Amino acid sequence: MCAIVGIYGNENAARLASLALFSMQHRGQEATGISSSCEGKIFTKKDRGLVSEVFTDEALNYLKGNMAIGHNRYSTAGGDSILDAQPVFAKYKLGEISIVHNGNLINKKEVRNDLIDKGAIFQTGMDTENLIHLIAKNTKDRLRDRIKEALDRTIGAYCFIIQSRNKQFVIRDRYGIRPLSLGKIKSGGYIVASETCAFELVDAEFIRDVKPGEMLIFSEGHEEPESIQLFEPDFRPCAFEYVYFARPDSFVDGKTVYETRENMGKTLAKNDSTSSTKYDMVVPVPDSGVPAALGYAAQSGIPFKYGIIRNHYVGRTFIEPTQEMRSMKVKMKLSPMRSLIEGKSLLVIDDSIVRGTTSKRIVRMLKDAGAKEVHFRVASPEIKFPCYYGIDTPNKEELISNNMSKDEVCKYIEADSLEYLSIEDLKNSIGNDRNYALESFNGDYFVKK
Template identity: 60%
Template sequence: MKTEWNEECAVVGVYNAQNAASIAYYSLFAMQHRGQEASGIATSNGEKIITIKKNGLVTEVFCDETLNKLKGFSAVGHNRYSTAGNDSIADAQPLFARYDLGEIAIVHNGNLTNARQIRDELIKEGAIFQSYMDTENLIHLIARAKQENLIDRIKEAVLRLKGAFCFVILSRKKMFVIRDRYGFRPLSLGEIVNSDGSKGYVVASETCAFDLVGAKYLRDVEPGEMLIFSKNGMESQSIMLPNPHPCVFEYIYFARPDSRVFGRLVYDIRKNMGEELARENPVEADLVIPVPDSGVAAALGYSRQSGIPFELGIIRNHYVGRTFIEPTQQIRELKVKLKLNPIRELIENKRVVVIDDSVVRGTTSRQIVKILRDCGAKEIHMKISSPPTISPCYYGVDTPSREDLISAKMSHQEVCQFIGADSLSFLSVEGLKRSIGVENYQYCQACFDGKYIV
């Protein structure tokens, strides 16, 4: 069972760069938080596409030897966390194929809601699939499209898709970037300057990638937009009627706080959430502590608004691996202790406000409350910087089913009793809107209200 949220992946595309593979590598490294199952890069030198991908972290998949094999002026890259498909290497990206127009490599962030329907139709028509990923549908649709050139084939194929997608498609000479009409998942455009003064381009799921590789943020790729990169520069086309509904959970949890997502700095919004949480849910306490790392900015905001001192009362061990044998409840509790360790001297005999970004199944929150109790906390007030999560996501986020979401089946008071806190408060939907601070609020918040856009 899933006990936390997991973003599906990160994508990057690089065009007209002297060291395209290295730029893709460091971009993926900056976005490692978006997927840790597998990593891959494909490059083109104008004549041939070379692809290297493997299960593991970016630094485990690539080294100087492998990067030296990835010669070319353009590249696409991918960090994977599976929401569709399996965890075999066949389901890692980029996906590469040879077809009648040449060679192609594709990376994808999102989830296609009509993937099964399209896949079944293609199989009936004789298509042979090599993976379980919904992304492979696009390769087959492009290869079978009736148009003569690749641009028109991509358009024809993409218009058959429903759901969330950010595609970066590499041919031998061009690169194509497409974002779905709702803009569910983030995708940004940046510019790099080569050593000879020429300009190149980078697209990435988060702008923290630009900071690492020295790219200048230009703008977001617009919902429904296709960018075409060639030797003539960049061309933009609107291929779908835009209806923007970006995922609000990017602000709450997924994105790095130093990234600009949907045009806004994540750090600022998370602090705003903490301030709104303090206005809506005041309490008398001695200190505010975050659940690291995603609760830190909201805890700072809560502390500033409430006047209650902020302390890093829980320290996170960043070297705990993602996989761990969990045969017993005792071992599951040990996993939390390995990852999060409280500072007794700060907590003992104190009334503590604990700030976290969300409650999924409630098991982690329950264990955090327990370790704080064991440290002698006098009172524990759990404050959540988002509304209660009542519905799963179908747009590229790996979430539990509705039956496993504790707020979908319990009242606030019942959840509070389950986790063992003295009080439990959530940010309201209106407070969330105020935190983001946009007049025309059109974010997808189906995880909070069950109203699905597609």
């Protein structure tokens, strides 16, 4: 789920990269980093913390040059050491290189063990470092050829931006699982970013999405990036980007995230098996449940009310690395509007249920605040399987819908009723014009080792 960005051909590259990362802070809160290139040398600054904390004026003044790459970390591989923050930097035969990565390489252990057997020394626990070693050990004269052969040994979901001393290489895997978009900066140069919401802040115009299996090469003397189709595409964008990850104002592979979430809510209302029940209001779990709740309210005619208030100084709970931190942040983050909900029957809408502990706390919080009934609606299907393509969902044993029926989950979270969106309705809500990565819902692990 990490955020990555590349800026090429702008004298304020590092500052623009920091603005883009700020707009994509929702994709990772553990650490952030930027590498810039100037006069054949790469400068790197990275640290644990938020973008606004790490990238002070002093840090940005250090990051010189007209090209930069950046990363916000949400860990699915590696630990919490600063060494496991990105970009990953190294020196090798062809010079200096820096890499940022969003995704997860499912054959990382096999590749790493093989590299270690051949003498490689690893500094981090990240799968991203595999690519550095594969590139460095290759004997081809051109970096693009080394990258291609390294990717031939790389299996999984990935978006890479690789920066040398004077070029940038942008790669999206053949499935297009994680999003990546290309834009033109009005003050000069190009931007590539995980989400289009980053374009607005740096005053850039959307050009297109990076194609599945494509490599873009930015280099001096070329007004436009060179495009090479490395792999035959088999497009499978991640459905969970539309459910939760992406910001509502982003376009992901041609579809507006806000509208798809609103469609999910409308479909929930159309299919609600308890529609005869009298609800006093539709209440979203902020912020990711808001568009779906608005869609439900519009379809059903039931008033939309902010019965839960969010503290925006607390980050996203799902992407916290431990259950203890997630539980603490739920209490800090959400507060009931007692005067609004007391004695009322609530229709509460959230984007998903993963472990069930957060949903249970929300229901209990609302009932403790005087709600007469709490009916829970989920704008996605039941999550029954872990994801190995860049989402830190837990193992099967921790996924509540893998271990309990819908009625058992309803009883566990102490709701008066519970309904989910079906897989088919999710696809229709997004736009059933392509295959989606739905492994969290149906266990279809289409990327094979």
